[in-house]
Amino acid sequence: MEFLIMLIVGGIAGWLASMVMKTNAQQGIILNVIVGIIGGFLGGILLPMLGMQLTGWLGYLITALIGAIVLLAIVNLFRRGKVR
Numbered sequence: 001m002e003f004l005i006m007l008i009v010g011g012i013a014g015w016l017a018s019m020v021m022k023t024n025a026q027q028g029i030i031l032n033v034i035v036g037i038i039g040g041f042l043g044g045i046l047l048p049m050l051g052m053q054l055t056g057w058l059g060y061l062i063t064a065l066i067g068a069i070v071l072l073a074i075v076n077l078f079r080r081g082k083v084r
Helices: 002-020 029-049 056-080
Strands: none
Touching: 002 029, 002 056, 029 056
């Protein structure tokens, strides 16, 4: 059950991050889910380093969203040489 919730939250976070970073037209739903899950992992590492810990499904969504935005910014930096 947790795996399914992780996929749903990751998909939503990846989709929102792609909207924020304006890469939504380049990505499909599978890539959005992958970006959201990796972003959740990345956010889970970065936020505690900054002294923040978010809990609950909304906290997980925010953590994944922040991580996914950072991930897409890094990808854009290497792909285009600039962050959008």
